[in-house]
Amino acid sequence: MRASERVARAQRALAAGAAASALLWAIAVAALACTLGVGGVAAGLGALAAAAVVVGRALPVRRPERVALWLEEQVPALEYALVTSLDPAGAAYAGELESRLAGIAFEPVARRAAWRSLALPSGAAALAVLLLAVVPSRALRPGGVPGVVDGRVPNGQSAVDALAGLSARIEPPRYTGLEAEVLDDPVRIPALVGSMITIEGRAGGEPVRGVADKDPLLIAIGAGRWRTRFPMPNAPTVVRLAQSSRERLLLLEPRADSVPVVTLDSPVRDTVLRIAAGVLPLAAAFRDDFGLAEGWWELVVSRGEGESFAFRTLVLGRAGFGNSRSGSRAWRLSLDSLNLEPGDLVHIRAVARDGNTVTGPGLAGSDVRTIRVARAGEYDSVAVEALPPPDPIAGLISERMLILLTEALERKRPRLPRPELVAESGRIARDQNTLRREVGDIVFSRLGGDGRESVRDENARDALTPDALLEAAEAASVRAGGERVDFAEDETPVVAINRPLLEAYNAMWDAGRALGIADPRRALPHMYAALAAIQRARLAERVYLRGATKPVIVDLAKIRLVGKKDGIEPRSRAPRVGEDDVMARRAARFDAAIGLLRAGPAAAIDSLLLLRAELLVAAPAAATPLGDALDALRSGRDATGALVRARRALLGPATAGAGLSPWGGLP
Amino acid sequence: MTPFTFATAQYDSGDWDSAPFVPANVIDAVARYTDIEVTPTGVVVPLASRDLFRYPLVYLTGHLPVRFSAAERGILRTYLDRGGMLFVDDHNHDVDGQFHKTATDELGRLAGAPLRELPNSDPLYSAFFAFPEGPPTTSHELNGWGDNLVHKHLLAVLRRDRIRILYSNKDYSSEWSFHPDNKRFLSVDTTRFAVNLVVYALTR
Numbered sequence: 001m002r003a004s005e006r007v008a009r010a011q012r013a014l015a016a017g018a019a020a021s022a023l024l025w026a027i028a029v030a031a032l033a034c035t036l037g038v039g040g041v042a043a044g045l046g047a048l049a050a051a052a053v054v055v056g057r058a059l060p061v062r063r064p065e066r067v068a069l070w071l072e073e074q075v076p077a078l079e080y081a082l083v084t085s086l087d088p089a090g091a092a093y094a095g096e097l098e099s100r101l102a103g104i105a106f107e108p109v110a111r112r113a114a115w116r117s118l119a120l121p122s123g124a125a126a127l128a129v130l131l132l133a134v135v136p137s138r139a140l141r142p143g144g145v146p147g148v149v150d151g152r153v154p155n156g157q158s159a160v161d162a163l164a165g166l167s168a169r170i171e172p173p174r175y176t177g178l179e180a181e182v183l184d185d186p187v188r189i190p191a192l193v194g195s196m197i198t199i200e201g202r203a204g205g206e207p208v209r210g211v212a213d214k215d216p217l218l219i220a221i222g223a224g225r226w227r228t229r230f231p232m233p234n235a236p237t238v239v240r241l242a243q244s245s246r247e248r249l250l251l252l253e254p255r256a257d258s259v260p261v262v263t264l265d266s267p268v269r270d271t272v273l274r275i276a277a278g279v280l281p282l283a284a285a286f287r288d289d290f291g292l293a294e295g296w297w298e299l300v301v302s303r304g305e306g307e308s309f310a311f312r313t314l315v316l317g318r319a320g321f322g323n324s325r326s327g328s329r330a331w332r333l334s335l336d337s338l339n340l341e342p343g344d345l346v347h348i349r350a351v352a353r354d355g356n357t358v359t360g361p362g363l364a365g366s367d368v369r370t371i372r373v374a375r376a377g378e379y380d381s382v383a384v385e386a387l388p389p390p391d392p393i394a395g396l397i398s399e400r401m402l403i404l405l406t407e408a409l410e411r412k413r414p415r416l417p418r419p420e421l422v423a424e425s426g427r428i429a430r431d432q433n434t435l436r437r438e439v440g441d442i443v444f445s446r447l448g449g450d451g452r453e454s455v456r457d458e459n460a461r462d463a464l465t466p467d468a469l470l471e472a473a474e475a476a477s478v479r480a481g482g483e484r485v486d487f488a489e490d491e492t493p494v495v496a497i498n499r500p501l502l503e504a505y506n507a508m509w510d511a512g513r514a515l516g517i518a519d520p521r522r523a524l525p526h527m528y529a530a531l532a533a534i535q536r537a538r539l540a541e542r543v544y545l546r547g548a549t550k551p552v553i554v555d556l557a558k559i560r561l562v563g564k565k566d567g568i569e570p571r572s573r574a575p576r577v578g579e580d581d582v583m584a585r586r587a588a589r590f591d592a593a594i595g596l597l598r599a600g601p602a603a604a605i606d607s608l609l610l611l612r613a614e615l616l617v618a619a620p621a622a623a624t625p626l627g628d629a630l631d632a633l634r635s636g637r638d639a640t641g642a643l644v645r646a647r648r649a650l651l652g653p654a655t656a657g658a659g660l661s662p663w664g665g666l667p
Numbered sequence: 668m669t670p671f672t673f674a675t676a677q678y679d680s681g682d683w684d685s686a687p688f689v690p691a692n693v694i695d696a697v698a699r700y701t702d703i704e705v706t707p708t709g710v711v712v713p714l715a716s717r718d719l720f721r722y723p724l725v726y727l728t729g730h731l732p733v734r735f736s737a738a739e740r741g742i743l744r745t746y747l748d749r750g751g752m753l754f755v756d757d758h759n760h761d762v763d764g765q766f767h768k769t770a771t772d773e774l775g776r777l778a779g780a781p782l783r784e785l786p787n788s789d790p791l792y793s794a795f796f797a798f799p800e801g802p803p804t805t806s807h808e809l810n811g812w813g814d815n816l817v818h819k820h821l822l823a824v825l826r827r828d829r830i831r832i833l834y835s836n837k838d839y840s841s842e843w844s845f846h847p848d849n850k851r852f853l854s855v856d857t858t859r860f861a862v863n864l865v866v867y868a869l870t871r
Binding site for chain 2: 551552553554555556559560
């Protein structure tokens with residue numbers, strides 16, 4: 001092969017290396033531009049520029065003499081034979097030169113140089129592509145760079161958005177035993193109070209500033225990232241991060257460590273002891289959300305009376321729980337050891353402490369049981385769960401029931417032997433007479449009698465016919481001078497009210513007599529009449545005797561506290577702002593934020609986040625669905641359902657009417 | 668705007684005037700808790716009179732059996748059709764008493780539909796004061812007067828979700844029948860539910 005052909009081969013190797021290098025640099029620049037959130041056109045231009053620089057530097061490769069000179073430089077053994085062979089002036093020595101060049105291999109030098117030229121651009125391209133893969137994909141979305149209002153970088157700002165692609169690391173307090181958690185690109189950061197929160201992002205361009213509520217955050221920069229670290233506050237707090245004119249909000253949502261829950265299982269209730277001796281078993285159950293440290297029993301013994309009391313406090317059975325979340329304890333309390341005296345009170349409760357070393361410890365106690373030692377004078381008044389007092393009325397059988405019994409007896413009568421009929425009818429007759437005497441008692445008590453008709457002499461009672469009762473009633477309603485107490489139509493009100501009962505009394509008397517001779521069929525009509533009369537008496541009980549009342553004129557000014565003063569016009573009252581108005585204002589803010597969702601999603605999310613910060617304290621029921629909605633919006637999911645739930649919680653369930661009130665006013 | 672006037676229905680049968688202090692007490696409650704313009708005295712309006720149409724809420728009570736005359740029935744039906752609201756309270760506090768039987772029968776025929784239990788979540792119970800448990804109990808219920816039970820619901824006839832007839836067995840007529848000057852002795856004003864009735868009748 002001739003020297004000129006061999007140079008051409010070296011030329012092609014070097015050109016291929018330059019082209020590949022240009023391509024790799026272009027890839028590196030484009031990937032880096034995308035990673036930094038630069039727009040697609042700018043990234044393309046950058047790539048072209050990089051490629052152009054490389055190609056420009058490789059342009060001399062197109063000239064063989066320059067390649068030959070470069071080879072002479074790389075391979076001194078050529079001793080300018082290669083350059084001379086390409087020079088037309090050396091054509092006379094061409095044979096000799098070719099023979100000298102035949103023994104020297106310079107093509108591998110060109111190939112190696114071409115490969116070497118690819119090392120740097122290959123590394124750059126690989127690194128840029130790696131960065132592109134690591135950074136969240138939303139950074140590449142056109143017009144959707146997080147932290148940039150409306151997705152556009154304002155003119156003149158740094159291309160590095162330090163507020164995009166944030167991460168928040170939550171380190172719960174050590175006592176909880178929980179592991180650290182990292183949230184990528186969060187909107188809200190829920191964490192236990194006292195947790196250490198670290199927020200970080202890419203550093204670059206304008207410095208990042210931050211405030212939590214009104215307190216400035218200390219921001220450190222290192223290893224190409226900025227970070228801030230602070231403890232989780234105990235109230236919902238909005239963190240505002242800003243870079244140049246960009247701003248991003250994060251909501252810190254603190255969660256409190258609950259105090260332990262202690263349930264006293266024994267003793268079950270308060271007790272009064274006659275003698276303070278023996279053993280009282282104590283038992284309690286404990287639980288906590290993260291871990292119990294220890295539990296114990298507390299006793300307060302009080303002694304004294306009146307205004308003189310002495311107290312002593314005892315702690316028993318203190319024991320650790322080893323940070324377990326639940327446990328139980330039992331203890332046998334020796335009452336003898338307390339040296340109790342009559343009248344002493346022992347208050348018992350179980351107490352537990354959790355392992356909270358950051359905001360705690362959380363202390364909690366159970367219900368308190370009281371054990372009292374009775375005094376000697378109380379022995380005869382010890383409470384017992386007595387049966388309710390016997391009600392003589394409750395033992396009576398109603399007239400309606402007597403009718404049912406009699407009707408049943410009448411149906412069975414054809415099949416019953418005579419002795420059984422007489423016995424059964426006699427039993428009903430006795431109940432009927434007992435009921436009659438009760439009715440008589442009521443009537444007599446109203447007529448001024450002693451109300452004990454049932455204990456009167458049987459003969460005298462039988463002699464008192466209904467007519468005699470009516471006469472007694474008339475007499476009872478007339479005063480000594482012959483003046484009537486009150487009257488309606490032709491009889492006194494007392495008689496008017498009592499008349500149905502007197503009729504019932506009479507009918508029962510007849511019914512009892514018929515039943516007494518074992519004739520239930522004849523007794524039944526009287527019993528029906530008695531029941532009807534009792535019903536009428538029941539209605540008559542509800543007739544109230546009263547005079548006409550004076551109509552009341554309500555003093556509206558007095559009720560409305562308008563006040564009176566000559567020459568001064570009372571001011572009309574201004575309605576107070578109700579709780580509903582506050583919720584209505586929050587609902588209006590919610591609606592305004594929803595209206596922003598399409599035009600400025602980042603601004604809408606910030607508005608909803610600020611609203612949630614307020615609701616976390618004021619209306620937790622509405623804050624929960626709003627948090628779900630924020631998560632969905634931030635991650636690009638459908639938030640409609642959560643937003644609807646949040647709005648319902650803000651405004652209450654929707655009500656719909658068929659139209660305007662149907663009240664039409666005057667005809 | 669015409670001030671609200673509390674109207675008590677007068678009907679031929681029964682003792683329609685058995686709770687004479689209820690109007691004053693309701694007026695007192697409306698004036699005390701709301702800015703509704705209200706006249707200082709109530710009126711008595713015969714059910715057979717077309718004057719009934721002047722009043723958006725009419726109160727009817729009594730102890731005795733109720734039977735409306737044809738004229739009363741006609742006027743009352745027109746009143747209800749035009750959007751009036753009738754509040755009936757059984758002064759007996761009875762489930763099965765004569766007033767209850769006759770009044771519910773009469774009202775059911777009048778409205779063309781039986782009285783049904785009003786859910787305790789009805790807007791009536793949140794029209795002004797919140798009564799999440801439904802109608803407030805009365806001392807007569809709690810003392811075991813009458814039938815010795817607490818009525819969990821009021822009865823009602825509705826039209827397009829609006830109450831036309833509200834029927835109570837709770838004996839608010841006894842509960843509210845005291846001179847309003849004595850309200851200062853109550854720890855809890857029992858007439859607050861009356862404000863809900865008035866506000867509901869005026870706004871729904």
